[in-house]
Amino acid sequence: MSQVIINNLFEEHISTQMGFIPFPNLTFPSLGCNNQSLKAFTSIASSLTSEISSDSTSQTLLTTTNPQKSKEYLTPSIVAAGTTQFLSLHRSPLNPWAILGGVSDHYFNNNNDMRSGVAHDNYHLGVCSSMKMKKMKGRKKVREPRFCFKTLSADVDVLDDGYKWRKYGQKVVKNTQHPRSYYRCTQENCRVKKRVERLGEDPRMVITTYEGRHVHTPSNDLEESQNQSQFENFLW
DNA sequence: CGGTTTTGACCCGCGC
């Protein structure tokens, strides 16, 4: 187990290119959360998994700024692992998931502050990443790096993360009324997969899981293409 | 017409 370390250069580049600091030393300073930052966010996901790729078990959670509240949304395994770290994203009117869901006030607080127009900074996304060693036929097999995060959204399932995906399956998982969708990166030779599902206990919560490493940069974003060379060191 | 989604079948690991 180890701490997740965010590459300073990566942070600097994201900060320069996107105009915000995604993970300011894993502490709680506020930051904007809009479409752009969310896109960068999912790229960071890949970086996170690469950082922890040597671990047999490592998990990180990005969630509310209030650690007490956050704990309610941690799985027992994450809590037990003891590697949880709290990061934050500022809730803002530009955060489409917070708005579309329209549930942040209820979800993280049981008061009426949101309805009365008082701004909060402790709503938004949750992130966890994990690696597991899997035994196969006597030998140890390393599972592809995985990264998952939760978003609050009433009607957006698949986030635009800058990559192109093709759906290859859908499955009803036990004890949930919502199907899980399976996607694969359409880039040739890139075996990255992602799963998208809604939480049974709260269908407003969407869980996106990435598995594997991209062997290329995001392809469907023209405005980013001019900066790709600078990102190549950090994106898969 | 080519790429994507749908959907039932198939595969495989795991627990009993």
Place this chain on the structure above:
DNA sequence: GCGCGGGTCAAAACCG
């Protein structure tokens, strides 16, 4: 060994 459940395949349907 068997059944269950999750993940993947692939043919058909769909769509721009």
